[in-house]
Amino acid sequence: MPDVSWFTPDRPAPHTEAYVMASRFETRTLFGAFRFFLKAPGILRQLRSAPGAYGATLRARPLRRTFLTLSAWESRDALYRFAGSDPHRSSARALRPLMRDSAFTCWAVDADGLPLGWDEAERRLANQEATR
Template sequence: MPTLPWTVPNPPPRNTEVHVFASRFETRTLWGALRFLVRTPGVWRQVSRAPGAYGATLKAQPLRRTFWTLSAWESPQALKEFARSGVHAPASGGLAAQMRDSRFVGWSVAGEELPLDWAEAFRRLS
């Protein structure tokens, strides 16, 4: 799967600070990577309609069993509400046993800095 392009469910208001969230997941097996991929379209549809979501992208290297997400949100609370609802909640819970390693990082940027750059996310996740 190639990198999914930056998708903008809701443009941020002018002069707004946004909450950025990046994640890196590595599955234990190729089977785990396949399970991750199968759940991706549903979660992607959810994020594309999520209240408070200002943008998101996903990078996948399934043969290396590694996936990254990068997203921008109105607030940490908007991100939490997304993560605990819809198809994301059971997808993440169902994949937990498949994970070898997971990393998460959050920071803030001005809304005018969107779309986000992968280089900064990789730097912060390493």
């Protein structure tokens, strides 16, 4: 799976704040990475029509068994509604036993600064992992 470039389901109003989440998932095995790979298109389709989604991107490294996500939302509640609905919810539950490690970090940005790049997300994920 190639990386998925930043896409914008909903444009935020100018001068608003966006709630950002970055995540890193590492599967235990290549089989787990393959399963993650198979679930990703359905979740990306869901994200493209999710209420309150300002943008998202995916960095896939299946041979390293690692996947990173970066998304921006209208609010924390919009992100939680997305995560709690299918296919995301059922996919996350099905993949949980296949995960070796995962990390999540959230922060707020000025929505005028979207789309986001990977540098800040990876720095924040590394800091999150260092404090565990």
